[in-house]
Amino acid sequence: MRRGEKCLLLAVLATLMAALILLLIQSAGGGGAAEVYHVSVLLDAAESDRWKNLRAGMNQAALERNVDLRFIPRYDEGAAQSEILRQEWEGGADGVVVLPTEDLTPVLKEAPDRLAVGILGPRTARGVGDCCIAPDYAGMGRSLAEAAAELGSCTLYVEEGAGQTALELAQAVEAGLAGLGVPCERRTADPADLPPLPEHGALAAVEPELLEAICAVRGTRGRAFGVGTSDTLLRALEEGRVAAMVVQSDYDMGYLAVSQVTEQLTRGKTGDVTLETYTATGENMFRRPMADILFANY
Amino acid sequence: MGKRSLITWLNERFSRGSIRSTMFASFTVSAVVAILLTGATLFARFSAQMDATIEEENQILVDQVNQSLSTYLRDVIRLSDSLSYNVIKNTDMESERLDERMRLLYNTYSDYVENIALFDSAGSLVATAPPARLREGADVRERDWFRRAMERTENIHFGGPTVENLFADDAYRWVIPLSCAVELTRGRETGLGVLLIDLKYQAVSDLFSSVQLSGNGYVYLIDGAGELIYHPARQRIATGLVEETNLDAARRSDGVYTEYRDGQLRSVIVRGVGYTGWKAVGVVSQPGFRLGDSQDILFTVVIFCAFFALLILMNFYLTTKITDPIRLLEESVARLEQSMEGSIYVGGTTETRTLGQAVQKLVDQMRKLTDDIVREHEEKQKSELNALQAQINPHFLYNTLDTIVWMIENEREEDAARAVTALARFFRISLSKGRNIIPVRDELEHVRNYLLIQEMRYKNKFRYEILSEPAVEELSTIKLVVQPIVENAIYHSMDFMDGGDGLIRITARLAEGELQISVEDNGLGMTPQVVEGLLAGSPAAEPRVPGRGSGIGLKNVQDRIRLYFGAQYGVTIDSEPDAGTLVTLHMPTVPFGEMEES
Numbered sequence: 036m037r038r039g040e041k042c043l044l045l046a047v048l049a050t051l052m053a054a055l056i057l058l059l060i061q062s063a064g065g066g067g068a069a070e071v072y073h074v075s076v077l078l079d080a081a082e083s084d085r086w087k088n089l090r091a092g093m094n095q096a097a098l099e100r101n102v103d104l105r106f107i108p109r110y111d112e113g114a115a116q117s118e119i120l121r122q123e124w125e126g127g128a129d130g131v132v133v134l135p136t137e138d139l140t141p142v143l144k145e146a147p148d149r150l151a152v153g154i155l156g157p158r159t160a161r162g163v164g165d166c167c168i169a170p171d172y173a174g175m176g177r178s179l180a181e182a183a184a185e186l187g188s189c190t191l192y193v194e195e196g197a198g199q200t201a202l203e204l205a206q207a208v209e210a211g212l213a214g215l216g217v218p219c220e221r222r223t224a225d226p227a228d229l230p231p232l233p234e235h236g237a238l239a240a241v242e243p244e245l246l247e248a249i250c251a252v253r254g255t256r257g258r259a260f261g262v263g264t265s266d267t268l269l270r271a272l273e274e275g276r277v278a279a280m281v282v283q284s285d286y287d288m289g290y291l292a293v294s295q296v297t298e299q300l301t302r303g304k305t306g307d308v309t310l311e312t313y314t315a316t317g318e319n320m321f322r323r324p325m326a327d328i329l330f331a332n333y
Numbered sequence: 334m335g336k337r338s339l340i341t342w343l344n345e346r347f348s349r350g351s352i353r354s355t356m357f358a359s360f361t362v363s364a365v366v367a368i369l370l371t372g373a374t375l376f377a378r379f380s381a382q383m384d385a386t387i388e389e390e391n392q393i394l395v396d397q398v399n400q401s402l403s404t405y406l407r408d409v410i411r412l413s414d415s416l417s418y419n420v421i422k423n424t425d426m427e428s429e430r431l432d433e434r435m436r437l438l439y440n441t442y443s444d445y446v447e448n449i450a451l452f453d454s455a456g457s458l459v460a461t462a463p464p465a466r467l468r469e470g471a472d473v474r475e476r477d478w479f480r481r482a483m484e485r486t487e488n489i490h491f492g493g494p495t496v497e498n499l500f501a502d503d504a505y506r507w508v509i510p511l512s513c514a515v516e517l518t519r520g521r522e523t524g525l526g527v528l529l530i531d532l533k534y535q536a537v538s539d540l541f542s543s544v545q546l547s548g549n550g551y552v553y554l555i556d557g558a559g560e561l562i563y564h565p566a567r568q569r570i571a572t573g574l575v576e577e578t579n580l581d582a583a584r585r586s587d588g589v590y591t592e593y594r595d596g597q598l599r600s601v602i603v604r605g606v607g608y609t610g611w612k613a614v615g616v617v618s619q620p621g622f623r624l625g626d627s628q629d630i631l632f633t634v635v636i637f638c639a640f641f642a643l644l645i646l647m648n649f650y651l652t653t654k655i656t657d658p659i660r661l662l663e664e665s666v667a668r669l670e671q672s673m674e675g676s677i678y679v680g681g682t683t684e685t686r687t688l689g690q691a692v693q694k695l696v697d698q699m700r701k702l703t704d705d706i707v708r709e710h711e712e713k714q715k716s717e718l719n720a721l722q723a724q725i726n727p728h729f730l731y732n733t734l735d736t737i738v739w740m741i742e743n744e745r746e747e748d749a750a751r752a753v754t755a756l757a758r759f760f761r762i763s764l765s766k767g768r769n770i771i772p773v774r775d776e777l778e779h780v781r782n783y784l785l786i787q788e789m790r791y792k793n794k795f796r797y798e799i800l801s802e803p804a805v806e807e808l809s810t811i812k813l814v815v816q817p818i819v820e821n822a823i824y825h826s827m828d829f830m831d832g833g834d835g836l837i838r839i840t841a842r843l844a845e846g847e848l849q850i851s852v853e854d855n856g857l858g859m860t861p862q863v864v865e866g867l868l869a870g871s872p873a874a875e876p877r878v879p880g881r882g883s884g885i886g887l888k889n890v891q892d893r894i895r896l897y898f899g900a901q902y903g904v905t906i907d908s909e910p911d912a913g914t915l916v917t918l919h920m921p922t923v924p925f926g927e928m929e930e931s
Contacts, residue, residue, distance in 0.1 A: 036649055040357060044645045051638035058631045092568070099549075269505065273498060286568040311572060321496050323560075327571030330496045330505050 072300050074130040074293060075105045075123040077116070078155075088264075089155075091332035092289030093132075100297045117142035124150045130296040139163075151299035153292045156200050166295040170283040170310040172200070175262060176207020178314050179239060182279035183208075183260040184217045188236035192224045192245050204241040204262060224248075237278075243268060250276040264315075264329060275317050283310040286331035353656040360648045368640060384619070387547045392589065392602050395615035398544045398552055399604045405445065405540065406491075406608050409511060409532060412442050413489055416528055417515045421451060426459060426519045435462035445536035447497065447508045450529045452479065453517055459526060465500040473499065473527075478512035482527040486514035491609045493560050494534050507534035509562070538563055541613075550617035557610035559583030582614045591619070658685040662692070669696060713896045716889055717769055730756075736790050752789055755782040765812055769897075772925040773841050773848070774806040780815045780839060787823055795823070795835030805841045808848050809923045811897055814890045815839065818852040818904075818916045821887065826856020826914065847902070848920045855913040864906045887916070894920060 036044070076093060078086060090106065097104040105128075107119060120142050123131055130151035133139055143152055143163040154164040157172065183189045189212055193205050205221060212219040224230060226248040232238055232255060239260045240246040246261030250271040259277045261268070264285070271277040291308050298305040319325045350358075420434045431451065439449050439462035451459040456474040458467050473479045481490040492510040508531035517526040537554065541563045544552045553564040559580040561567055569575040578592060582603055590601045602615035658681020665678040677696055679689035733756055740749035762779040765771050777799055784797045797819075822837050838853045859867070867887045891904040898921050908914035 037354070039354075040645065040649060043361075044642060047638050047642045047645065051635060051642060054631050054634040054638060058628065058635060061628055061631070088568075095565075266505070284568065284572045287572050287574055290569065290574075321498060323493075324571035326496050327568050330507065331568040 070301075071101050071103055072129045072297055073103045073105070073127055074132065074151075074296055075107055075128045076132045076292075077107045077120060077123075078132075078134060086285070088285035088331040089289035092284075092286035092291075093293045094289075095286075096290045096293035096297070100294065102293055102297055104293065121145070129300055132292045132296060151296045151305075153296040153299075155288060155292055157203060165299045166292075166305045167307045168288050168291045168295065168310065169200075169307075170288075170312045172203045173207045173210075175281050175283075175312045176204055176209075177211040177214075178281045178312055179204075179208050179241075179260055179262060179279075180211025180215060180217070182281070182314055183237035183239050184212060184215045186235075186237040186258060187217065189217055189219045189239050189260075190233050190236060191219055191221045192238070192240045192249065193221060194242050194245055195223045195225060197242065201241050208239060208241065246277065246280075247271070269320070269329060272315060272317055272320055278316070280315045281312055282315050282328065283312050284328045284331065286328070351656075352659060353652050356652045356656065357648050360651065361644065364644050364648070365641065368637070368644075372637075388589065388600060388617070391546045391550060391600070391615055391617050394544055394546055395552055395602045395604055395613055398540060399606055399613045401540050402537070402554070402611075402613065403607045405536065406606070408442070409445070409530065410489060410608060412438060412446070413511060413513055413528060413530055416449065416530075417513060421515045421517065421526070421528065424518065426517060431460040432462065432464065435460055436464075439463060445533050447506060447531040447533045448500070449531075450499070451515070451517075452527045452529065454483065454525045454527075459517070461500075465502065467499060468501045471499050473529075476510075478510040478529060479527050482512040482514045483525065486525065489513045489608075491556075491611070493556055494562055497531055508532060509534055509537060534563075541565075546615055546617050548618050550615065552613060552615045553577070553579070554606070555579045555583055555612050555614060557583065557612075562611065579614070582612060655682065658682065658689075662689050665689075666692065673700070709896060713893070716893045716896065732790065733786050736786070740789075748789060752786055755785040758782045759786065763813065769811060770809050770925070770928050771812045772806065773801065773808050773810050773850070776810045776812060776815055776850075777801055777806070777839065777841060779812070780819050783816050784819060784837070791823070795837055797837040797839065799839045801841035802843065805843055805848060807925055809925045809928045810848065810850070810918075810920055811893050814894065814918055815850055815852065817890055818887065818918070822852055822854040822856060822914065822916075826854045826858075843922060846922070848922050849917050850920070851915055851917040853913065853915045858910040858912045858914055859906075859908040860910055864908055867906065868904065890918070894918065 074097070078089075093104060096102070105123075107123070116138060120131060120133070120139060124146055128150070130153065131146075132153040132155060133143075134155050140163050146152060152164045152166075154167040155169070157167060157169050180189075189208075191205055191208055193201055197205075209219050209221065222230070224245060226242075226244040229248050229252065232249065232252055234254065236258070237260050238249050238255055238258050240249055241262050243261065243263035243265055246259060246263070247265065247267050249255055249261075250259040250268070256276050257278050259271070260279050261277065262281050264280060264282050268277060268280060272280055287310055291310075295305045295308060313325065313328060315325055315329055320329055416435065416438060420431060420438070424431055424434075435449055435451070439446060448465060449462045450465075451461070452473055453459055456472060456479065467473075478490060478492045481488075481492075490510075490512045492512070494507050494509050496505050497508045497510075498505060511530040511532060513528050515526045515528045517524050541552050541554060542565060546552065551565050554562040556562055559582065561570065561577070561579055564570060564577060564579070566575040566577070570577055578594065578601070581592070582601060585601075585603045587603055587605050590603065592599055592601055598619040600615075600617045600619055602617070604613045604615075605611070606613055658678070661678040661680065662685060665675060668675050669677065677689050677693040679686050679693060681689075733752065737749050737752045737756070740746070740752060759779060759782040762771070762775050762782070765775065781799055784799075788795070788797065819837060819839065826835065834855070836853075836855050839850070840853070841848070841850045843849070868891060869888065887904055887906070894903050902919045902921060905917045905919065906914065907917070
């Protein structure tokens, strides 16, 4: 064989061997079959109706992306949560989805690099998490302020020990009202033990539990404004006890959380997602597309 | 490099490269192109067939779900008819209750019926199954399903999916309302009412969500206006995360369409649903069959490389089989060129063997010609050597010297000087510095000196004449060709003549396009047999007498002329007994200096 012929034959044989080896490695490693990722969702009160749409979205994304989804419905505060989280990734979880909480930041920093972390809410100050799925809180606050501004004044209720999300929302509402020239007073309240409510003006709450408590009080019909949904709040909205609620699509939130975590696992990079927000009222709640947003999994 | 230059370069490479390389490259390129074309054609055909099969299966699936939905709707319509005609119409509301019979029917269809309700024309609830009461403040007259039923009493109306909030329970559920006008009887009065059957949205959703078209294909359901009834991404479409071409599908009649969306081609299968004006739409990405997976690509690479390697080895074997005999032939020719020894390789294919045999034949002929040339050259040299040796015949020299001595002793110094001078000139021209070709002038001078000496010796028994045309004297002749003829004339004719009557005339002229040197004598002549014997070189024809003549025969002269000039030249003899002899030498007219010594 001449030199050129030998070189050509060697090149072809080398390519053949390389392709064969790769093929064998892929076959041995189960290549060809779609990889199944294990993702755990740590969600306080995940069984409650508040998270029905969220779970529906997560389940749909898991179905489309071959994800084995595991919901951890309840966990205690602080160290217990951290321990549960550590157990998940040590148990083989490829990714986790959590609500934002400062308590989890230290343990998330200990998480291995391979673990994909999705945060349902704003990025924490310490920047943990591969992706955050959250609504535009500033926009939410503005929308709530615009709805409540019609009543001329507003009392804004925040739970004691409220989390970062609630505080951000509260600030946004205050800024929005200030921008509209509507006086606003912030008060701290416990949903189980509400103080006497003002008899005039809008009553706003940035946490669903507080809003549920407010709209249950006699004399608040048409004056309650808030953020988030639940079956109770939807009923209240329908009955007119809640005047307006600013909501995001929980279904989309859940769907995107699992999608982004899977994207991180397959491609090694992903990004934050900001959700649209909508103002639901008694008039539009049963009309599409609002009905599809509020009753995504009913 | 321009296109033309590339083509020129390729042509040069192919035409000047070795046969082996050209064949190897041609076979490989042809085979690779053939494999690629065949592969591509087969892939295209196969994938087209697969696509067609997949599309057909998808259409079957869409038809099946459409059929299932139609069956479901037919059952519901049957329920509606049963209620309308068998239950409601025959019941007097004043005296009878419908709830129980409605509940029976509801229980039968409870898998896909959420609730059944009957309203009068004022929107008051008449009966429900399961039992329920209206939510406070609910006014059904504002609902689309009520209005349509009251406006078009002859039809059954299917509404779009809606969240049911009519009844005073805490549950929100998606339903598809079916409504139709019914005849209510109260005593003697009849009036219109509206039957509402809320179909469970989940039942319709389950029908469609269980269908999986090829790839990531899906089926969705729209109403006549294109509004979504069911879509696997309904929630995301509501928020704009996903877009769908449902409005386009609503405008299409039943069939299969191709549309381009998000950088991808997809097939859209549209099927109308009976009774409702709805449409079931199947969406599948195209192409159905493609090499997208890395394993498929690696497999293709492995197969191609394996075939390519096999192809290279086969090409190598084939080209070697064909070109090795050619190479061996080439090498044997090269060896032959260098040393003229060895034989030509004969082997391989028919053509190569034929070529080898032809070259061998040529080589053999060449060798024979070469041998002939060498032999002729050797003969020529031998003849000339003989001629030269004969010229230095000691007898002629001794005799001539004796004659010179006698002349000196007899005080004939002038004759002796003339003889010595002639002898010196004779031998000078005989040697001619080793040349074989001399001018005619020198050859005539040579014979003149010879005749001068012989005239003295033969005491004027004969006389001689040497005549030549001036133009002839500068032509070429072989040396020592005239003197032997003259010698023969002297010894065979003049020696027998009396009283000086003998005449030898030597003439050099141009005649018939050739140089003719003739030696004519008026001597004894010869018979034809003797003439024939002279040219044959027969010893009897020319007996050699020691001391007489140079010994070079006529045959030697003829042979030498023919060796140099060819067979068409030579010696002719014209003789008649007692009349004399004419010997003519025929040679070509070649100016002296233009003929090569060989």
